[in-house]
Amino acid sequence: MKLKYILPTIIMAAVTSSCSNDFLENTPQGSLNDGVMGTSEGAELLCNAAYAALGGVNEQDNGCFYPANNWAYGEVRSDNAYKGGGGTGDVNEIHRMEIFDVDASNWNLDNKWYRLYCQLQRTNAALKVLNSYSDSEIKNRQSRIAEMKVLRAHFFFDLVRLFKKVPYFDENVETPDYIGIPNDKYSRDELLGMIAKEFLDAANVLPETQPEVGRIHKYVALAYAAKVKLYQAYKQDETTNKVVSVDKTLLGEVVSLIDRVLATGRYDLLSDFQGLDIIANENGKESVFSVQYSMNDGSPSAGRINWSQLLNSPGGNSPYHGDGFFLPSQDLINAYQTDENGLPVFNYQSLPDFSVVKFIDDNTQILSNADHTVDPRLDFVIGRPGITWKTYTDTPCQSWVRDRETYGHNCVKRFWVSPESGDMYQGWPWGALSLNWQIIRTVDLLLWKAEALIEIGDDLGTARDIINKIRRRAADSPCVKDFNDNTKPAANYLIKEYPAIGWTQDYARQALRTETRLEKAFEGERFFDLVRWGIADKVMNSYLETECDNRIYYSGAKFTEGKDEYYPIPLPQYNFSGGRYIQNPGYPAF
Numbered sequence: 001m002k003l004k005y006i007l008p009t010i011i012m013a014a015v016t017s018s019c020s021n022d023f024l025e026n027t028p029q030g031s032l033n034d035g036v037m038g039t040s041e042g043a044e045l046l047c048n049a050a051y052a053a054l055g056g057v058n059e060q061d062n063g064c065f066y067p068a069n070n071w072a073y074g075e076v077r078s079d080n081a082y083k084g085g086g087g088t089g090d091v092n093e094i095h096r097m098e099i100f101d102v103d104a105s106n107w108n109l110d111n112k113w114y115r116l117y118c119q120l121q122r123t124n125a126a127l128k129v130l131n132s133y134s135d136s137e138i139k140n141r142q143s144r145i146a147e148m149k150v151l152r153a154h155f156f157f158d159l160v161r162l163f164k165k166v167p168y169f170d171e172n173v174e175t176p177d178y179i180g181i182p183n184d185k186y187s188r189d190e191l192l193g194m195i196a197k198e199f200l201d202a203a204n205v206l207p208e209t210q211p212e213v214g215r216i217h218k219y220v221a222l223a224y225a226a227k228v229k230l231y232q233a234y235k236q237d238e239t240t241n242k243v244v245s246v247d248k249t250l251l252g253e254v255v256s257l258i259d260r261v262l263a264t265g266r267y268d269l270l271s272d273f274q275g276l277d278i279i280a281n282e283n284g285k286e287s288v289f290s291v292q293y294s295m296n297d298g299s300p301s302a303g304r305i306n307w308s309q310l311l312n313s314p315g316g317n318s319p320y321h322g323d324g325f326f327l328p329s330q331d332l333i334n335a336y337q338t339d340e341n342g343l344p345v346f347n348y349q350s351l352p353d354f355s356v357v358k359f360i361d362d363n364t365q366i367l368s369n370a371d372h373t374v375d376p377r378l379d380f381v382i383g384r385p386g387i388t389w390k391t392y393t394d395t396p397c398q399s400w401v402r403d404r405e406t407y408g409h410n411c412v413k414r415f416w417v418s419p420e421s422g423d424m425y426q427g428w429p430w431g432a433l434s435l436n437w438q439i440i441r442t443v444d445l446l447l448w449k450a451e452a453l454i455e456i457g458d459d460l461g462t463a464r465d466i467i468n469k470i471r472r473r474a475a476d477s478p479c480v481k482d483f484n485d486n487t488k489p490a491a492n493y494l495i496k497e498y499p500a501i502g503w504t505q506d507y508a509r510q511a512l513r514t515e516t517r518l519e520k521a522f523e524g525e526r527f528f529d530l531v532r533w534g535i536a537d538k539v540m541n542s543y544l545e546t547e548c549d550n551r552i553y554y555s556g557a558k559f560t561e562g563k564d565e566y567y568p569i570p571l572p573q574y575n576f577s578g579g580r581y582i583q584n585p586g587y588p589a590f
Contacts (some may be wrong), residue, residue, distance in 0.1 A: 024104060040138045044124035050151050053119040054291045056308060066112045067308035069437050070524035071326050072097065073162060078526035079543035084327035087171050087309065087403050088553050099557040100564050104587065110570035113163060120155035123148040127171035153198040157228060160191050160280040161528050164566040164584055168194065183569065192232040199225035213283050214292035215238040219261045223288050226257035230448050234532050239585050241565040243534030251304050251452040258449045267442040273477040277414060279435055287428045288440040295425060295434035302425040302432040313431030313478035314411045318400035319419035327401060328410045330550050331543050331573045332521060336378035342496030344514045346353035349546050357385050357409045365398060373494035377570050379480040381521050383411035387490050388483045390418035396483040400562050414522050443470060447516050454508045463508055467495040467515050562586050
């Protein structure tokens with residue numbers, strides 16, 4: 001039985017939006033409080049509740065505002081996306097994130113912090129019960145302990161990427177003692193080291209396979225350890241957040257870990273990029289670790305769906321009838337342009353905006369400057385006006401943005417099934433479906449390995465082969481067809497592989513970073529990539545300067561190096577700590 005169908009049987013924990021330490025006493029309600037909490041049966045239920053927390057805690061209660069998939073924190077805060085919705089005042093706290101106007105009072109950040117600690121506390125609650133039994137009393141006890149440690153490490157990793165200075169503790173810390181844990185006991189490097197170790201220790205215990213789809217096994221832990229070590233390899237100054245060195249020894253470990261995972265033969269790229277959004281493929285060969293979702297499973301509303309996406313289904317005149325948050329930036333659209341050799345145009349910001357909507361009259365739109373060659377992934381991931389939307393034949397994507405005057409005319413095409421599909425829930429929640437969210441997919445392993453090899457500098461050829469394999473998949477995927485004539489491509493698509501000539505380390509680094517952006521657009525990782533590479537200041541300020549001509553709300557916005565790489569420690573959390581927490585660099589001290 002799939003794990004995703006076990007999880008809805010758990011009556012989940014009630015999580016309020018208060019900013020206290022009540023999450024430490026937060027236990028699943030219902031049957032878990034009826035005498036089974038401290039039993040072997042309760043241990044299994046607590047483990048399942050911890051798995052369910054991957055998608056957030058109590059997500060039907062405004063969880064969309066603090067998305068577990070990080071679309072607000074990793075994409076809207078980057079050069080990939082706009083907040084969208086009904087204007088800048090619609091969920092203004094996320095708008096303030098995208099213009100880098102945040103402080104310790106931002107309620108969204110406080111709730112994100114709070115919910116992440118609720119999520120990891122689910123793992124600690126399960127571990128406490130598991131630790132109180134022997135292997136003979138609980139079936140698969142050692143595996144369950146390791147699974148919970150992987151989940152806990154996942155939540156801590158997110159906390160470190162977002163807030164940097166965070167209190168770190170395990171299941172052995174008693175509730176009254178939590179308040180005394182400082183948030184600056186460990187540096188970023190030390191935290192990442194402990195998180196990586198937790199993944200590796202778990203991998204030594206976990207089985208190579210699990211009987212239930214979605215349950216964590218050895219290769220999930222090894223893959224995640226590779227990701228954390230990749231981050232750790234980029235050493236940051238604790239005061240300025242600048243990348244001061246790159247640890248090649250750690251990068252070598254990244255390559256070795258990924259090679260171990262890929263050597264199993266169970267992971268590869270799907271043949272068609274667009275297959276990533278088909279439910280039949282969600283646990284296939286390109287899925288390494290994912291949040292398991294389900295629909296019509298007996299739980300409230302549509303089921304255990306991706307509530308983090310609730311705000312994001314296309315709005316306006318779209319058949320999704322959604323809120324229309326999370327929209328692609330013009331800068332990202334421009335970045336998909338290719339040169340005469342089918343390679344990315346690295347200086348695309350010097351070119352005019354690609355694919356600009358022009359109005360012939362109130363009811364007729366055309367795309368101007370849309371003849372330049374482009375990477376076909378542009379129309380795999382972005383819905384452009386007048387361009388065929390998935391398999392929907394009623395109308396093309398046109399006027400599907402709620403506030404076009406503020407945000408333009410383009411939609412995010414990834415993560416949705418076609419509107420006529422039986423896999424889409426009809427009614428509210430708008431556009432809901434059971435498509436899993438991929439935390440790690442095979443392309444991540446390939447890109448991380450290529451990145452590590454490029455930074456090490458000893459095997460640039462293998463890195464080029466890896467990047468070309470990814471580009472080959474994009475080229476071989478059936479392209480989007482013209483809406484009015486499905487015998488023709490919808491645009492002038494041209495994508496080719498990188499030649500060996502001119503493949504220097506600097507050029508390879510630029511190619512890798514571009515490929516990562518184009519291949520993984522909207523997956524919640526872009527801003528964290530920029531910070532890891534130490535280029536967030538340069539990239540974001542160039543983006544803000546360029547985009548303010550189209551998006552007036554960017555006027556005056558500025559990324560401040562040494563501050564905006566991380567969010568501030570929320571004021572309510574400082575108050576909860578009794579004044580023990582230290583604020584991140586660049587923000588006013590408490």
